[in-house]
Amino acid sequence: xxxxxxxxxxxxxxxxxxxxxxxxxxxxxxxxxxxxxxxxxxxxxxxxxxxxxxxxxxxxxxxxxxxxxxxxxxxxxxxxxxxxxxxxxxxxxxxxxxxxxxxxxxxxxxxxxxxxxxxxxxxxxxxxxxxxxxxxxxxxxxxxxxxxxxxxxxxxxxxxxxxxxxxxxxxxxxxxxxxxxxxxxxxxxxxxxxxxxxxxxxxxxxxxxxxxxxxxxxxxxxxxxxxxxxxxxxxxxxxxxxxxxxxxxxxxxxxxxxxxxxxxxxxxxxxxxxxxxxxxxxxxxxxxxxxxxxxxxxxxxxxxxxxxxxxxxxxxxxxxxxxxxxxxxxxxxxxxxxxxxxxxxxxxxxxxxxxxxxxxxxxxxxxxxxxxxxxxxxxxxxxxxxxxxxxxxxxxxxxxxxxxxxxxxxxxxxxxxxxxxxxxxxxxxxxxxxxxxxxxxxxxxxxxxxx
Ligand code: NDP
Ligand code: 2IT
Numbered sequence: 472x473x474x475x476x477x478x479x480x481x482x483x484x485x486x487x488x489x490x491x492x493x494x495x496x497x498x499x500x501x502x503x504x505x506x507x508x509x510x511x512x513x514x515x516x517x518x519x520x521x522x523x524x525x526x527x528x529x530x531x532x533x534x535x536x537x538x539x540x541x542x543x544x545x546x547x548x549x550x551x552x553x554x555x556x557x558x559x560x561x562x563x564x565x566x567x568x569x570x571x572x573x574x575x576x577x578x579x580x581x582x583x584x585x586x587x588x589x590x591x592x593x594x595x596x597x598x599x600x601x602x603x604x605x606x607x608x609x610x611x612x613x614x615x616x617x618x619x620x621x622x623x624x625x626x627x628x629x630x631x632x633x634x635x636x637x638x639x640x641x642x643x644x645x646x647x648x649x650x651x652x653x654x655x656x657x658x659x660x661x662x663x664x665x666x667x668x669x670x671x672x673x674x675x676x677x678x679x680x681x682x683x684x685x686x687x688x689x690x691x692x693x694x695x696x697x698x699x700x701x702x703x704x705x706x707x708x709x710x711x712x713x714x715x716x717x718x719x720x721x722x723x724x725x726x727x728x729x730x731x732x733x734x735x736x737x738x739x740x741x742x743x744x745x746x747x748x749x750x751x752x753x754x755x756x757x758x759x760x761x762x763x764x765x766x767x768x769x770x771x772x773x774x775x776x777x778x779x780x781x782x783x784x785x786x787x788x789x790x791x792x793x794x795x796x797x798x799x800x801x802x803x804x805x806x807x808x809x810x811x812x813x814x815x816x817x818x819x820x821x822x823x824x825x826x827x828x829x830x831x832x833x834x835x836x837x838x839x840x841x842x843x844x845x846x847x848x849x850x851x852x853x854x855x856x857x858x859x860x861x862x863x864x865x866x867x868x869x870x871x872x873x874x875x876x877x878x879x880x881x882x883x884x885x886x887x888x889x890x891x892x893x894x895x896x897x898x899x900x901x902x903x904x905x906x907x908x909x910x911x912x913x914x915x916x917x918x919x920x921x922x
Contacts, residue, residue, distance in 0.1 A: 495578035508905040541623040555603035558584035561915040563597035568642030570604035589908030590844040596855035621652035634665040666861025669854035678857035680872040686720025688849015693818040695884035696839040705729035713796030717820040734784035737767045741784040744776040788812040794824030803828030810836045819843040845904040
C-alpha cells in the first residue's frame with residue numbers, strides 16, 4: 472500500500488515544532504505529550520489526515536506582548552512584561568486564565584494556551600483557548616502596588632479582549648482581588664459593563680462555585696475514575712501539593728467526602744499532618760492564604776506537625792495524590808516512589824503537574840491518572856457558566872452550579888473512557904483526553920477550510 476504523503480511520524484513532527492519554537496521547552500513538552508497520542512490517531516483516520524491539523528493547532532492564532540509600566544510604593548517606575556497568547560477560537564471566544572509569577576515566559580504561556588484549547592473542548596462548552604499574564608511577582612507587594620499593576624496591565628490588554636473576543640480569568644497569582652482590579656479598569660476604559668472576565672466578585676456578575684470549581688472538579692474527576700473501578704474515595708489518605716485556590720478547595724472536597732488529606736505545600740516546602748487536615752484547620756489555612764497571604768510553614772507551628780523545607784510531598788505514603796501547585800512538580804523518580812508506596816490514583820489540579828517521565832511511570836503501572844486537560848477542567852467550565860449567566864443577565868444558585876459542575880466532570884470522564892479504553896478494562900485517560908479534546912476542534916477547523 473502507498474504511504475499517504477500527509478502521514479506524520481512523531482519524531483518528524485516534533486523536530487518541526489522544536490525548529491519553529493526554539494528554546495520553548497515547556498511548550499515542546501506539552502506538544503510532545505499530545506502528539507504521542509494524536510499523531511497515531513490522525514495517521515489511522517484518513518478523515519483527519521489531509522488538513523495539516525497538527526501544525527495548524529500548534530501555531531497560536533496570535534501572540535500579544537506588551538510593556539507594563541507601574542509606580543511602586545517608593546515612587547519608582549517599574550517595568551514588567553505582559554502577554555496574551557490567543558491560541559484558537561475555533562469553537563468559541565478565546566478563554567483562559569492570567570498568571571502573575573516571576574517564572575512566566577512565552578514558553579510557559581504557550582504551553583498553557585495550547586492545553587487550554589483541548590481542555591475547553593472537553594468541557595462541551597463553546598470556548599476557544601488562550602492564556603496570558605506577566606512576570607510580575609505579587610509576593611511581598613502592597614495592596615496599592617497590586618492595584619496599580621493590575622490597572623496598568625489592563626491599560627494595554629483591554630484593546631485585545633471582549634465578551635465575544637477573549638475572556639480572561641485567574642490562574643497562579645491572580646485571584647478574586649486581582650480580577651476585581653482588572654475588571655474595574657476595563658469598565659472605566661471602555662464604559663461597558665460586560666462579562667469580559669470570569670472569576671468576578673458575586674456583587675458584580677461573578678458566579679457561585681467559581682472559586683471552588685477547579686479544586687472540587689478535580690476531586691469529582693477522581694471519584695468518577697474510582698467509581699469506574701468500583702471503588703470510592705472515603706477513608707483514602709491523600710497528598711495535596713500547593714496551598715492556593717486549587718489546593719484549598721480540593722482539600723475541602725476531600726474532607727467533605729470522608730477522605731484524609733495529610734499534606735499541603737508552597738514554594739518553600741510542605742507540611743505533613745498525619746492526623747489529617749480537618750475542616751477547622753482548613754478554615755485557618757483559608758485565612759492564612761486568602762486574607763493574610765502568609766506561608767504554609769506557619770501551619771506546622773499552629774497545629775504541631777512537621778514542615779519539610781525545600782521538599783515536595785510525594786515521598787509520604789498515600790492512596791491518592793493531587794498535584795495542585797505548578798508545572799513539573801512530579802518527576803519520574805517521584806512518580807515511581809508514589810507507585811512503590813501504594814498510590815492508586817493521581818489527578819492533576821495543576822497544569823502539567825507531572826512531567827512526561829512521571830506520566831510514563833503512571834501509564835506503565837496502570838494506576839488511575841487524570842491528566843490536567845480533564846481533571847482540572849472544572850474551573851474553566853464554571854467560567855463558561857459565568858459567561859452564560861452574564862449573557863442571560865441572571866444567575867443560577869449554588870446548588871444548580873455545583874450540580875452542573877458534577878455533570879460536566881462526568882461528561883469529561885465519559886469522553887475519556889470512550890477514547891481511552893484498552894482491552895482488559897484499563898483506561899488511558901491521557902489518550903482519552905487528548906483524542907476527545909482534539910476531535911471537536913479538528914472537526915471545526917476542517918469545516919472552515921484553510922484558515
Ligand atoms: P494560586 O496562586 O492560588 O496558588 C499557587 C500555589 O502553588 C501556591 O501555594 C504557590 O506557592 C504554589 N506554587 C506556585 N509556583 C510554585 C513553584 N514554582 N514551586 C512550588 N510551589 C509553587 O494558584 P492556583 O491555585 O489558581 O493554581 C495552581 C495550579 O492550578 C496552576 O498550575 C494553575 O495553572 C492550575 N489551575 C488553576 C485554575 C484556577 O481556576 N485557578 C484552573 C485550572 C488549573 P507560593 O505561594 O510559595 O508561590
Ligand atoms: O487553567 C485554567 O483552566 C484556568 N486557569 C482557568 C481558566 C478560566 O478561564 O477560568
